Amino acid sequence: MTNFRTFILGLAASFGLPWLCLIVLPAMQYEQLTPVAYDKDKDGVEGFFPPAPINGQGQLVYIREGCNQCHTQMIRPVQLGLDGWYKGWGQDQEARPTTPARSNVLGDYLGEKYALLGIQRVGPDLANYGWRAPSAAALYQHLYSPRSIHDWSTMPAYTGLFTLQKIQGPVSEHAVKLPKKFAPPAGYEVVPTEEAERLVEYLLSLKKDYPVPGQSAAVAASPAKK
Amino acid sequence: MQTTPATPDTDLQADNLRRAAIDKSVKGPVLFLFTNGAFWLMLSTLLGVLAAIKLVEPEFLGDCPYITYGRLQPAHINALVYGWGIQAALGVMLWIMARRSGQELKGGKSLLITAGVFWNITITFGILAILMGKSTSIEWLEMPKFVWPVLLTCFLCYAWPIARMFGRAFRPEGFMVSTWYILGACFWFPWIFITANVALHCLPGLGAIGAGIDAWYIHAVILLFFVPVGVGAAYYFIPKITGQPIASAQLASAGFWSLAILGGWTGMQKFMGGPLPAWMSSVGACAGVLLLIPVGLVGLNHHLTTLGKHSSVAASPTLRFIFFGALFYPVSGLVLAMNSAFWTGANLQFTQSWYSFQVVSLYGFFSMCVFGAIYYIVPRLSGCEWLSVRLIRNHFWFSVYGIGTIVIMSLVAGWQQGADLNDPEHWDQTFMNHVINSRPYVVSRAVAWGLISFSNFMFLLHLLLMVAGLGRRSSAPTLLEHDHGDQALPHEAHA
Numbered sequence: 093m094t095n096f097r098t099f100i101l102g103l104a105a106s107f108g109l110p111w112l113c114l115i116v117l118p119a120m121q122y123e124q125l126t127p128v129a130y131d132k133d134k135d136g137v138e139g140f141f142p143p144a145p146i147n148g149q150g151q152l153v154y155i156r157e158g159c160n161q162c163h164t165q166m167i168r169p170v171q172l173g174l175d176g177w178y179k180g181w182g183q184d185q186e187a188r189p190t191t192p193a194r195s196n197v198l199g200d201y202l203g204e205k206y207a208l209l210g211i212q213r214v215g216p217d218l219a220n221y222g223w224r225a226p227s228a229a230a231l232y233q234h235l236y237s238p239r240s241i242h243d244w245s246t247m248p249a250y251t252g253l254f255t256l257q258k259i260q261g262p263v264s265e266h267a268v269k270l271p272k273k274f275a276p277p278a279g280y281e282v283v284p285t286e287e288a289e290r291l292v293e294y295l296l297s298l299k300k301d302y303p304v305p306g307q308s309a310a311v312a313a314s315p316a317k318k
Numbered sequence: 319m320q321t322t323p324a325t326p327d328t329d330l331q332a333d334n335l336r337r338a339a340i341d342k343s344v345k346g347p348v349l350f351l352f353t354n355g356a357f358w359l360m361l362s363t364l365l366g367v368l369a370a371i372k373l374v375e376p377e378f379l380g381d382c383p384y385i386t387y388g389r390l391q392p393a394h395i396n397a398l399v400y401g402w403g404i405q406a407a408l409g410v411m412l413w414i415m416a417r418r419s420g421q422e423l424k425g426g427k428s429l430l431i432t433a434g435v436f437w438n439i440t441i442t443f444g445i446l447a448i449l450m451g452k453s454t455s456i457e458w459l460e461m462p463k464f465v466w467p468v469l470l471t472c473f474l475c476y477a478w479p480i481a482r483m484f485g486r487a488f489r490p491e492g493f494m495v496s497t498w499y500i501l502g503a504c505f506w507f508p509w510i511f512i513t514a515n516v517a518l519h520c521l522p523g524l525g526a527i528g529a530g531i532d533a534w535y536i537h538a539v540i541l542l543f544f545v546p547v548g549v550g551a552a553y554y555f556i557p558k559i560t561g562q563p564i565a566s567a568q569l570a571s572a573g574f575w576s577l578a579i580l581g582g583w584t585g586m587q588k589f590m591g592g593p594l595p596a597w598m599s600s601v602g603a604c605a606g607v608l609l610l611i612p613v614g615l616v617g618l619n620h621h622l623t624t625l626g627k628h629s630s631v632a633a634s635p636t637l638r639f640i641f642f643g644a645l646f647y648p649v650s651g652l653v654l655a656m657n658s659a660f661w662t663g664a665n666l667q668f669t670q671s672w673y674s675f676q677v678v679s680l681y682g683f684f685s686m687c688v689f690g691a692i693y694y695i696v697p698r699l700s701g702c703e704w705l706s707v708r709l710i711r712n713h714f715w716f717s718v719y720g721i722g723t724i725v726i727m728s729l730v731a732g733w734q735q736g737a738d739l740n741d742p743e744h745w746d747q748t749f750m751n752h753v754i755n756s757r758p759y760v761v762s763r764a765v766a767w768g769l770i771s772f773s774n775f776m777f778l779l780h781l782l783l784m785v786a787g788l789g790r791r792s793s794a795p796t797l798l799e800h801d802h803g804d805q806a807l808p809h810e811a812h813a
Contacts, residue, residue, distance in 0.1 A: 100505070106575070109582070114534060114582070115513055115517065118530075118598065122524055122527045123524075154455075155454065156455075157383075158453055158455055160388075162388070166593065172590065172664045173591070173664060178744075178745055179745055179746040187746070196592060196593040198594070198595070201525035201593060204525050205524075205525075206455070206523065206525070206532075207526040207528060209526065211672075212673070213735075214752075245376075246376055246753055250381075250386070
């Protein structure tokens with residue numbers, strides 16, 4: 093019977109080591125993390141990092157619809173990919189930024205129950221989408237009818253997040269503006285539901301490239317100073 | 319157990335009776351798992367076709383919110399993993415362990431069936447919940463929170479008798495590599511499953527570490543559950559049907575322990591360059607490449623065992639499926655190594671090649687081995703032989719074509735996708751090139767799943783006929799070729 097016991101012990105030991113090192117200890121360490129205060133003199137900004145909790149209600153819609161199947165939320169360092177140099181993928185929206193958008197760190201996702209780093213990158217990365225996002229109205233149009241913006245788009249039309257209603261009185265100010273080809277039948281208008289509003293708020297709040305406390309390079313690169 | 323000396327004839331008869339008694343004792347649960355698993359596999363492949371179509375043409379079947387790609391794809395993968403994969407694996411594990419340890423299943427059969435029923439009901443609810451919009455967006459754990467304790471309990475209901483059989487029959491002098499793998503799978507899966515679910519569903523929120531744990535979970539389940547079951551089945555059936563002993567005990571042992579040691583480290587390289595501490599993804603990448611060692615050892619051992627027996631690979635359906643399954647094991651190892659290694663992984667990150675790894679290890683390797691096992695096990699349980707050579711042959715070839723297409727296309731597509739994503743020329747462009755260039759590959763993915771669906775339709779039909787007892791009444795097994803009359807398979811192959 094000793095052999096049986098050694099065998100089970102071998103199974104437990106071979107798997108237990110990675111389990112402990114890769115899962116348990118990092119998770120325990122992570123639980124200790126708290127937002128870090130910026131140092132006004134060194135970092136040039138005040139407040140805490142990460143600055144604000146994310147919009148949980150909107151993120152729930154993002155999770156529910158499985159947006160992370162096609163959209164990542166993770167900027168890789170420049171030696172791994174082009175991510176940092178894509179136009180508008182960081183805070184700097186200029187045509188040719190002098191420095192790439194910084195890659196993400198653990199603290200960027202603090203306070204999120206589960207970081208939606210993504211599965212595939214079929215569509216653009218959304219880590220810093222809030223900086224380059226067009227107006228909320230344009231976002232509604234994109235969600236309601238992606239092909240009205242790019243005819244090659246393979247994004248699903250989330251018509252379920254909108255209601256088609258008969259126009260009563262003047263056109264609602266929230267109504268989604270659509271090009272003629274995609275517009276609802278005459279006398280009707282498309283209005284975002286509350287879920288769509290939360291989702292758009294969430295997308296507009298995605299700004300994961302705030303300067304990291306103590307990293308002067310990040311501060312120097314940050315165009316917020318000018 | 320020493321028996322009184324007997325003539326070979328009565329010995330043989332006693333052996334056969336003992337085998338029949340063991341088969342009878344596990345018949346109910348095993349056939350239940352196989353049949354339900356086959357239904358889930360059918361559903362999963364159909365969802366795979368639909369998901370691939372929706373990824374090219376999102377307006378297909380209208381803008382219905384229940385069938386957007388973001389919901390279909392997780393439903394497809396979850397049906398494949400939990401509906402088919404784990405269910406079929408449990409059936410194969412139970413049967414092989416009972417046979418290998420020479421023990422009948424004593425009592426608890428109704429508990430096993432009940433656990434199986436609960437497993438299926440829970441997964442039905444879980445997958446409907448994904449489609450209805452209750453997905454958690456945690457890859458492979460998309461089913462809502464309530465699902466996992468039920469699944470865990472059901473799994474343990476099966477794992478317990480399997481482990482007991484192993485414990486009771488363990489003989490230090492007997493080398494039983496297939497049961498090692500199966501016991502390992504029984505032992506590791508609950509551990510992995512509890513860890514991932516507790517971390518991701520019960521702890522207050524692990525942020526980016528949670529994403530890393532999820533990537534680890536996927537790879538641990540593949541490498542420490544599905545791979546052991548597939549390899550265990552291959553180690554059981556290849557010697558049995560070719561009539562040759564396993565070529566090398568040292569290779570087998572080294573292959574097992576190197577897999578056990580490396581399997582738990584990999585996965586987090588999926589987020590290389592991401593927010594996880596760099597050492598975590600580096601360790602994962604190293605392990606991902608080092609896993610070529612166990613893969614190579616097992617591959618070599620299987621190759622040496624089947625050497626010179628290729629006519630039985632052509633003739634026996636079981637051996638043919640398992641042989642090709644065993645061929646896909648090194649393929650899946652190579653795909654994983656390419657995804658993991660820094661100089662190819664940077665290009666393949668966030669592309670279809672990660673999906674390709676999941677499909678080749680789950681369908682190409684694991685499922686092909688399990689199909690082989692099912693073609694062997696079911697006639698012994700249902701008491702009749704497979705009806706049609708043509709159905710088996712079609713099942714085999716359409717599966718091979720389908721899986722080959724998915725693997726090659728996903729790898730090429732991954733390369734293309736990565737090249738488009740990282741092309742400096744595209745720095746100020748929209749994703750148009752990227753989307754348009756990957757379109758033909760996604761179309762071929764839909765076609766490949768279509769082929770696999772077709773092959774599984776035949777499998778399901780054939781299996782249902784067998785379970786209903788409508789197979790051939792004959793003592794001769796259904797073989798795919800009969801050209802070498804004299805070189806008939808050794809007796810053991812039919813036992």
